[in-house]
Amino acid sequence: xxxLQESGPGxxxxxxxxxxxxxxxxxxxxxxxxxxxxxxxxAGKGLEWIGRIYxxxxxxxxxxxxxxxxxxxxxxxxxxxxxxxxxxxADTAVYYCARVGFREAFDIWGQGTMVTVSS
Amino acid sequence: DIQMxxxxxSLSASVxxxxxxxxxxxxxxxxxxxxxxxxxxxxxxxxxxxASSLQSxxxxxxxxxxxxxxxxxxxxxxxxxxxATYYCQQSYSTLPYSFGQGTKLEIK
Numbered sequence: 001x002x003x004l005q006e007s008g009p010g011x012x013x014x015x016x017x018x019x020x021x022x023x024x025x026x027x028x029x030x031x032x033x034x035x036x037x038x039x040x041x042x043a044g045k046g047l048e049w050i051g052r053i054y055x056x057x058x059x060x061x062x063x064x065x066x067x068x069x070x071x072x073x074x075x076x077x078x079x080x081x082x083x084x085x086x087x088x089x090a091d092t093a094v095y096y097c098a099r100v101g102f103r104e105a106f107d108i109w110g111q112g113t114m115v116t117v118s119s
Numbered sequence: 120d121i122q123m124x125x126x127x128x129s130l131s132a133s134v135x136x137x138x139x140x141x142x143x144x145x146x147x148x149x150x151x152x153x154x155x156x157x158x159x160x161x162x163x164x165x166x167x168x169x170a171s172s173l174q175s176x177x178x179x180x181x182x183x184x185x186x187x188x189x190x191x192x193x194x195x196x197x198x199x200x201x202x203a204t205y206y207c208q209q210s211y212s213t214l215p216y217s218f219g220q221g222t223k224l225e226i227k
Contacts, residue, residue, distance in 0.1 A: 037216075046206065046218055046219070046220050046221050047163065047206060047208075047218040047221075048218070049215050049216040049217065049218070060214050060215075061215075062214075062215040063120075063215065064215075096162055096163075101165075101168075102168060102169075103151060103153070103168050103169040103172075103210060104151065104153075104210030104216070105153040105165055105168035105169075105174075105208070105210060106153070106155070106163070106165060106208070107165050107168070107174065109162035109163060109164070110162065111161075111162055112162050
């Protein structure tokens with residue numbers, strides 16, 4: 001079955017760019033009509049949707065982060081990626097990648113990766 | 120943006136209890152409402168999609184109902200493994216997707 005796995009640095013300095021990759025295994029990222037999303041969760045808080053990408057490269061972002069976010073896809077590597085620029089301590093969170101399934105529910109999630117923004 | 124409000128924020132209950140969690144949307148979202156369960160240190164897990172459809176593999180003691188702006192998640196008979204935090208999420212056509220603030224279900 002399809003599984004997702006996030007990877008990337010666990011520590012990023014303020015004002016720098018956070019970069020994460022989600023690797024899809026057990027199936028092709030291009031099969032089916034799915035969007036692929038990034039979601040984050042600060043410690044002890046709720047979930048915030050960051051954005052999504054279709055395998056064609058079409059993207060949608062949360063307006064609250066839109067000026068700093070870029071999501072891209074590499075179908076040859078079965079991966080999609082997140083870049084968040086000009087990070088501050090407020091961007092410290094667990095970052096999840098997820099598949100957007102039927103009726104746009106997040107039906108498959110990665111295990112999450114903790115990213116801390118600190119000098 | 121569509122705001123999602125869950126109630127209560129926390130809830131104490133006992134094994135075997137029937138529990139209901141409510142989610143209200145700031146505007147009509149038809150049946151574009153999904154429910155997730157999250158345990159500490161784990162990713163959320165999809166329980167219910169499209170307001171009332173049970174995700175494959177989820178026990179039948181979980182059920183969802185509602186449409187428009189008001190929705191409920193019901194657990195018919197609480198099991199020890201059900202103590203967790205529950206989130207609703209709207210997936211209506213208007214982005215961004217948004218989540219409720221969560222309901223923490225604790226053991227009484």
